[in-house]
Amino acid sequence: MSSAPLFGHVALIGIGLIGSSLARVLRRDGLAGRITGCARQEETRAKALELGIADAMFEDPAEAVAGADLVVFCTPLGAYEAIAKAIAPALSEGAIVTDVGSVKAPVIEMLTRHLPDTVHLVPGHPVAGTEHSGPEAGFPELFDGRWCILTPVEGSDPAAVEKVRAMWTSAGSMIEVMTPAHHDTVMSITSHLPHLIAYTIVGTATDLEDDLKSEIVKFAASGFRDFTRIAASDPVMWRDIFLNNREAVLEALGRFSEDLTALQRAIRRGEGDKLEDLFTRTREIRRALVDAKQA
Amino acid sequence: MSSAPLFGHVALIGIGLIGSSLARVLRRDGLAGRITGCARQEETRAKALELGIADAMFEDPAEAVAGADLVVFCTPLGAYEAIAKAIAPALSEGAIVTDVGSVKAPVIEMLTRHLPDTVHLVPGHPVAGTEHSGPEAGFPELFDGRWCILTPVEGSDPAAVEKVRAMWTSAGSMIEVMTPAHHDTVMSITSHLPHLIAYTIVGTATDLEDDLKSEIVKFAASGFRDFTRIAASDPVMWRDIFLNNREAVLEALGRFSEDLTALQRAIRRGEGDKLEDLFTRTREIRRALVDAKQA
Known part of the structure; x- marks a missing residue:
């Protein structure tokens, strides 16, 4: 297909099991014009580039999200707040911010506090995983046939929700929408x-x-x-x-x-x-x- | 092979998942000249005969064990005592009595109390199972590559222990010997x-x-x-x-x-x-x- 990809630029903050599996989906399905990633460890950044699942890797999340249409939090929940603070000034106006975290209500409350009003927050949770960790552990079929729960917040832009839904549908997931609580x-x-x-x-x-x-x-x-x-x-x-x-x-x-x-x-x-x-x-x-x- | 089977006559008391799987092993490997079974329900007895895993089925355990060289308790533990009392007078001299129960010490104490001194008690526990029940749920590979624990009692006849071990080895099990406690x-x-x-x-x-x-x-x-x-x-x-x-x-x-x-x-x-x-x-x-x- 020669049509434009779903997203011009996707930034994955964290590229472990879930982040790297999503990167593989984006690559396989041509959903992103460009993929940037963020990882704290040099070894992880090198591995992601070697695997070809990101076009560029950064240590600083603010650099990774610069110019991104979609930003995906793929780190443990404990890292979210520092990342939110770091990327807030660097986010493009109108960017969609989503995540893959297993807890929603308190995380959304915190993200809403730190992120600018000019971005669209569409929290998500792909209910999938294995007992393995790291970018080598990922595979594009991880989400196939599994549920992905979206928990849009009050006032979420329907068009932004639709784009996140389209990404997970392409990954093979069944979508369920519910409240964070x-x-x-x-x-x-x-x-x-x-x-x-x-x-x-x-x-x-x-x-x-x-x-x-x-x-x-x-x-x-x-x-x-x-x-x-x-x-x-x-x-x-x-x-x-x-x-x-x-x-x-x-x-x-x-x-x-x-x-x-x-x-x-x-x-x-x-x-x-x-x-x-x-x-x-x-x-x-x-x-x-x-x-x-x-x- | 035209050599004599390991046992002339095996009686299986209970023919659910474990009993019927063992029956299938005995048939497959030619380990028993004759297989009798015991089941309380008419439907189970008919099913066992229809499956061809027993030559004769009885409601009364005493009838099932008459003339048996090996008697195997394959019922839930709660049925053991009544069965032990019922079969005690009918057991052949020198018969081997074993079981497949998941608890050993208290069960052995009770069996020793009820069974005659003229039989050899060789308690066993094949560590295998599925979440399914009944004679249709059994299959001969159930014990393959799984542990079978034997807990011989003091004074157990080594020849009797060897014969029970040979049966489980033929089923594909790895044998471990330990005390009941x-x-x-x-x-x-x-x-x-x-x-x-x-x-x-x-x-x-x-x-x-x-x-x-x-x-x-x-x-x-x-x-x-x-x-x-x-x-x-x-x-x-x-x-x-x-x-x-x-x-x-x-x-x-x-x-x-x-x-x-x-x-x-x-x-x-x-x-x-x-x-x-x-x-x-x-x-x-x-x-x-x-x-x-x-x-």
């Missing part, structure tokens, strides 16, 4: 709590005596293994998710803890009927997932 | 605690309001999904595991709960360094699994 509640249960639990149980195992630990590895296939993949996810990214979605995560964790205590009590008292009843109900959710082709 | 401790962490946690978190989600629940299903791929497969395991089998391995499970659960509370505290106080430290350590376990080819 609702996004954070849903993710606290489907994603954040499961990760917290997986990190905890794998942590409990790492604290065992060494001889027992080697047997945990040996017999991991009996259930433990499924948790280790989740608990191998990027530590900094997940630290920031829990710190930023604190209220929703603590609420979900409170419900979980109550349920766990009730189950512990049933085991201690030998109340088999209560156990069987719960285990029968949980099977239903799996069936619902299979029916929804999410299994 | 040690088995129960290792499994409480690698298998029972992960299942308990998965059942709990999926249970927590099933108790949510309906509209939120439908979104849990929709966005399950973000972490929750991995838990639903585990939490779809057989309810009665797992009820009995928790009731029988109560002490070890409560001990593992105690450690887990302490760790979860510490993590909850770190989130509430915004102690990012503690979170990052744990999340970095848990990555190591995944690496150990990958190195051990268990990932």
Whole structure:
């Protein structure tokens, strides 16, 4: 196709698993005339250029965004504020700013405070990932068939939302629009709590005596293994998710803890009927997932 | 080969996922001259005969074991005691009795009490399974490349242990021998605690309001999904595991709960360094699994 690309210039702030996968999509589908990237480490910048997924790489985010039509935050959430402050004076008028973060409400509040009124903020969250990190770990099919949640803010320019939607549709994602607060509640249960639990149980195992630990590895296939993949996810990214979605995560964790205590009590008292009843109900959710082709 | 089979007559008490998979192995490898089975439900007995995985099916376990050289308990643990009492008078002198149960010490103590001295008890636990149940769910490759743990009791006849080992080796399993108590401790962490946690978190989600629940299903791929497969395991089998391995499970659960509370505290106080430290350590376990080819 010889038509103009969706964006003249895309700037990716952070080029790890998600950022580099998006860069590969932009390249594959010809969605960007020019791709610039920003990474703190020299090694990462060199790797991105070597992989050919960016035309230029910068250490300073302000330099990366100069002249960009679309700016995508692809860093852990904890880096957002400093980046927002740094790029605010350098953003082009009318530029679209989006992100790929796993928490929305508090992040949007902060971004709105720092970014100029002349840009369009269209927050997003591609619900995709692997337990691997870094620009080499990315691949263009990462978003294919996965949900991408957009959480436009009040007064978002519909044309800007449409362009971000078009990019993720091209990546193969299914688009869902919801409010930031609702996004954070849903993710606290489907994603954040499961990760917290997986990190905890794998942590409990790492604290065992060494001889027992080697047997945990040996017999991991009996259930433990499924948790280790989740608990191998990027530590900094997940630290920031829990710190930023604190209220929703603590609420979900409170419900979980109550349920766990009730189950512990049933085991201690030998109340088999209560156990069987719960285990029968949980099977239903799996069936619902299979029916929804999410299994 | 025209040599005599490993066992003249094998009786399988219970012919669900594990029993029917073992039956298929016995058939495939010609390990049994005759296979009898026992199932409470008429429908299961008819299905086993239709599948050709048993030569005769009985409702009464005593009839199923008459004349058997090897008797295998393949039912949930809660059914063991009644079966042991029922078959005790019908067991052939010198018969080998084994099982596939996920808890060993208390079960062995009970079986030893009920079975006659003239049989050889060789408890076993093939560490394999799927979330599916019933004789149609079985397949002969289920045990291939998986561990099978044998927990011989004091005074076990070495020849009997060798024959049980030969059967599981033929199934493709790697054999590990350990004491019953040690088995129960290792499994409480690698298998029972992960299942308990998965059942709990999926249970927590099933108790949510309906509209939120439908979104849990929709966005399950973000972490929750991995838990639903585990939490779809057989309810009665797992009820009995928790009731029988109560002490070890409560001990593992105690450690887990302490760790979860510490993590909850770190989130509430915004102690990012503690979170990052744990999340970095848990990555190591995944690496150990990958190195051990268990990932």
